[in-house]
Amino acid sequence: MNSAFPVTGRSIRGHLDLRSDVRGDGTPFLSRQSFRAPIHLSKAHVESGSLLVHLVNPTAGFFDGDRLDLDITAGKSTRLVLSTPGSSRVYRARSESPAVCQQRLTVESGAFMEWIPEPFIPQAGARYFQRTEIQLEENADLLxxxxxxxxxxxxxxxxxxxxxxxxxxxxxxxxxxxxxxFELKPGDHSLTALREKFPAAHYVTVYVTMAADAWPAAELDALHGERTYLGHGPLFESVHIVRALCADSLAARALIGELRRLLYEASHQPMPRLGRLIA
Structure with a gap:
């Protein structure tokens, strides 16, 4: 993950290595943190029983050849919420190489992790590759x-x-x-499904763990409408998925805010305030 040459004339090699644990009195804290541009961390603080960390990109965004590696662990019995206060942007490629983001999220036994970024915005001519691995141990919870x-x-x-x-x-x-x-390329059929419903569709995915008898199916069905096309269902034991196409950014933001509220209420857990537009 670390490189002896993190910055060149054309690219940045950044990383984030983060772990949360709980003290003897039950207070969550960052037990390990290491980061390098284009990542910066806000001061972590406890909000509604969870440790809230904002991941900040102080640069303009990602360019081709840039690489970011993230390794984040919610230690046993801790509650960790990770948010971004601003959108992630990737710019027009100057070569055939994409910008790359590799992220590994681990939720240990009895822990909870929420990952809620602002939108990913690819600009004209951008090339980007993202790989995510999520590991859930026994009795681990995820949003x-x-x-x-x-x-x-x-x-x-x-x-x-x-x-x-x-x-x-x-x-x-x-x-x-x-x-x-999946790979989305405007020059082939890969965007057909997105374009058919809305000409400028925003694509939202949510993975969440919740007991089947607590899953708010009727409330989620009610979110389907003229500006939001939504589906949901179980995957394995307590793991569920929600997918949605939204007509524009306003519809997507409203949907995510409502999804977050519904899912926290259904899990009977207090919802931490994020301090930004998605409350």
Whole structure:
């Protein structure tokens, strides 16, 4: 993960290595942290029983050849919430190499992790590859959001990127529960499903653990409407998925806020305030 040459004339090699644990009195804290540009951490603080950490990118965004490696662990019995106060952006590629983000999230026994970033915005001509591995131990809980925007809509850049490649493996108690492999390229059929429903669709995915008898199916069904096309269902034991297409950024933001509220209420846990537009 560490490199002797993290910055060159054309690229950045950044990393985040983070672990939370609990003190003897039950207070969560960061027991390990190491980071390098383009990542910076806010001062972690406890909010509604969870340790809240904002991941900040103080740079303009990602360029081709940039690489970011994240390794984040919620230690046994801790509650960790990770948020980003600003959107992630990837810019027009100057070569055939994509910007790369590799992230590994581990939730140990009895722990909870929420991952709730602002939207990922690919600009015209961008190339990007993201791989995520999520490991859930026994009795571990997860609330994982992803939000992919179509581009800079106000600039007329709707699905104008070169390529977005996404990989995700979700492993619960040693069993592969979900595997995603897709590449979105405006020049082929891969965007057909997104474009058919809304001309500038925002794509939202949520993975969440919850007992089947607590799953708020009727409330989630009610979120389906003219500006939001939503589906949900179980994957394995307590692991569920929600997928949605939204007409625009306002619909996506409203949906994520409502999903977050519903899922916290259904789990009977206090919802930490994030201190940004998604409350």
């Amino acid at each position: 994982f959001f992803e939000w992919i925007a179509p581009g800079r809509v106000a600039r007329g850049e709707v699905f104008a990127y070169e390529s977005l490649r996404w990989e995700l493996d979700l492993i619960a108690q040693g069993k592969l529960v979900a595997r995603e492999r």
